[in-house]
Amino acid sequence: MSDDHSLELLSRFARLISADRGDRELQPVHWLALGFLNRANRYSRTPKGLTAWLDQTKGSVSQTIAVLEKKGLVSRHSDPADKRVVRLDLTAAGQRMIALGMTPVAEQMLSYLPKNERAQFIQMVERMIKNQISRMQGRQFGLCKDCRNFIRGDSGNHCQLLGVPLQGFESEQICIEQDAA
């Protein structure tokens, strides 16, 4: 038991951010989901990917997606290659929603730090998340380009794991298969 009040501060901090409902048209978890769908690559934009990212059961994720679909922010398409999997995409409305600014509190929080500290802060956050995920034996996540399976080529990059070519912007996206180099 630590005797200082670090834990209280951290818990309160987390609550302030994660209870944020933005414009309250959307629930916190929906903003998280939209954020993920906005930054994840096509292989990760599935209910399974969201399940890992949100740390919810697949049943809950299914409901989350249903809400977003009903609101017209996300579209679902069955994958022709594997008919079990559902591919998710932000609709134009979903993209507009994201662009409006998704998580006011999180954004404001960071804005209170001077720029150099902000980078340092996020770096620490990232380290903690990764440690925690590996402790929970979950998926690591990471940017495509930082993956062991990312092969940079003269005529374009490709993913060795999935054996597919990658477009330029894709190397900056989040991948749930990522295996840190």
Added chain:
Amino acid sequence: MSDDHSLELLSRFARLISADRGDRELQPVHWLALGFLNRANRYSRTPKGLTAWLDQTKGSVSQTIAVLEKKGLVSRHSDPADKRVVRLDLTAAGQRMIALGMTPVAEQMLSYLPKNERAQFIQMVERMIKNQISRMQGRQFGLCKDCRNFIRGDSGNHCQLLGVPLQGFESEQICIEQDAA
């Protein structure tokens, strides 16, 4: 709109911590409430204090307290001086619960940082929280001893705002009236 994925990381970090149910006998908000009651001074341990700390409506707080009372973790006493206010205290069972370790994930998260970084991290968190609270026009909170109304005396300290003497340990407690020096 920031183009990096700081916001996703921060949101996810916050969610990991604040969705933590510990041993799942208690809800996240209950751990937060217990933590507050464990560290706040007697004048702050009221439904009102909790309302500010948890950033909930008073109605919700009332329910939160009811749950904790039913579980025998918190006791309620009407204040004789002002019969509108209810004083809250952790019961022995509540203290035991806290001592068992309240927020595994938050604790683990911090443990992934080397000691010196940890202090720095918490300092940044504190700065962000305070800025955010003042933006939301909420109460600032802070340690009793860091308050403008804290008067250190030879025969003991006292609070100028409330006009009461303070015991030694009280100067280290959280106060919702705190006015940073």
Added chain:
DNA sequence: TTATAAAGTATCGACTCGAAACTATATCAG
């Protein structure tokens, strides 16, 4: 070909939370 695994969906109950209405006590203005 059959068994098992994987990806999702549907349903149910427990729980949180905010809004609104309400009670009781305190304070303030004249």
Added chain:
DNA sequence: CTGATATAGTTTCGAGTCGATACTTTATAA
């Protein structure tokens, strides 16, 4: 001193999240 207003808290209600469980469909392995 009295009526108006403010403050602290409770109650009730409805909307919504979420996990557990059972289920369906499609892939893969034996």
